Every structure is written in C-alpha cells, then in structure tokens.
Amino acid sequence: MTEHYPEEDRIFELLQALNKGICPKFERCAGISPTRLRLLHELFQVDEVSQITLQKGMDIDAAAVTRHLKGMEESGTITRRNNPADNRVTLVSLTDQGRERMIQYSEEKRRFVATLLTGFNDQERKVLIDMLNRLQSNINLL
Numbered sequence: 001m002t003e004h005y006p007e008e009d010r011i012f013e014l015l016q017a018l019n020k021g022i023c024p025k026f027e028r029c030a031g032i033s034p035t036r037l038r039l040l041h042e043l044f045q046v047d048e049v050s051q052i053t054l055q056k057g058m059d060i061d062a063a064a065v066t067r068h069l070k071g072m073e074e075s076g077t078i079t080r081r082n083n084p085a086d087n088r089v090t091l092v093s094l095t096d097q098g099r100e101r102m103i104q105y106s107e108e109k110r111r112f113v114a115t116l117l118t119g120f121n122d123q124e125r126k127v128l129i130d131m132l133n134r135l136q137s138n139i140n141l142l
Helices: 007-030 034-044 051-058 062-074 096-116 122-141
Strands: 078-083 086-094
Touching (some): 034 051, 034 062, 034 086, 051 086
Antiparallel strands (some): 078 086
16 A cells, blocks of 8 residues: 655655665675774875774774774774874774775775766766755754
C-alpha cells in the first residue's frame, strides 16, 4: 500500500535513507569508514598533531576518536606517542603505510562518488552541490 505524504515528508524520508545508506555502502566499497577516512585525511595534511586538536578540528566525540585511532594504530596506519614536553598530550601521526593507504582510499572514494553521480551531468552536479550546501547552512542554523 502506498501512502501519499506531503513533499516535505518525502524529502525528509529521502534524506534519512541517504544518511542511513551511504556510510555502510561506502565502507563496503572502500574498505574504510567515512570517519576513519576523514581522520586519515586530516593526518595526511600534517606531520603530527595532538589527539585533542584532531578531535576538536573534526568535531567528533573524544571517545569515538580514541576508538578509531586505536583501531588505526592496530592496523598500522597511525602511531601515537606521548608528547615529551607534556605527557598528558598524545601526538598522532600517519605511518608510511597510512600514507599509502590514504592515497588508495582516496581513489576508492573518488570511484564511489563517481558511481553515485552516474547519470548526472555537470550542471546537475553543480545544482546538487548548491542545494546540499544550502541544506547544510540551514542545518547549522538549528
């Protein structure tokens, strides 16, 4: 049975479905979660950064960052060490393996997004970017 919803309800349902579906599908295709890829990307930009600076810059819960970094450390993509000047501060950096994986994951991300945008022409992609930016701005106002 198909129910008829107002347009706003349908938009909300579609946004929820996209939000629910994109992360697990990306992780299955790329082999890494979007959050871990963001962490790798941030670390790729610097030689070394404190865990707190990384967490605040990404606006992610401290416990979640710790959990992600622990897994990444176990897989050999990052290293963590105490700051010799202040043992309370944990410094994080990419390993050589982490840098190589970052490049591979970025290529997987590019392919994933290209697949998502199959059938969209350049103008439609620009309009989509504009609309998504406007939605994000509106969300930030809440």
